[in-house]
Amino acid sequence: MSKIGEKIIEIPQGVNIILDKDNVTVKGSQGEIVIGIPNKLEFIKKENGLSVKRSNEEKKTKSIHGLYRQLINNAVLGVQKLWEKRLKIVGTGYTVKLDKDDLVFKIGYSHPVIFKKVPGIKFQVEGNNKAVVLGSDKQLVGQVAYQIKILKKPDVYKGKGIQYEGEKLRIKPGKKVKAAGAAAA
Incomplete structure (x- = not known):
């Protein structure tokens, strides 16, 4: 059971989702994103959002269930705010x-x-x-x-x-630091 895949994707005002057989198109004020979907997943449009259901319980289908739900959720957020x-x-x-x-x-x-x-x-x-x-x-x-x-x-x-920005780098000590440490010992 995919915990992420079971969540409903909330569709805010100004975002439009078009469901085709092979694609999900997400349109908003910041652009349009088309995501190809596998035939093992089914997308159901509801009044409060979009839900993702899988057609079977195979390991491969379970593994892509949460992935595609999150890809579409990221697209919804991206077309609303970059x-x-x-x-x-x-x-x-x-x-x-x-x-x-x-x-x-x-x-x-x-x-x-x-x-x-x-x-x-x-x-x-x-x-x-x-x-x-x-x-x-x-x-x-x-x-x-x-x-x-x-x-x-x-x-x-x-x-x-x-x-x-915000990345922590590991800085190696140079030769002088190593030499000074050895001389002090």
């Missing part, structure tokens, strides 16, 4: 700026790194060292934020690079 992922650029001289719809990074290379606009995603820049990825599709927002992060992964010794 998902966001915040990134900070740490390092001396490391900057980010918005050029039309693209992000331009100066992150220690001999040339600026340009990250092209992705359909369905908006970029914002706060100051010169913070970038925000916005979009109605939660999975796409996370994927684009990760692609930006791997342009310059945080250094394990100083923490320089692109990281998520």
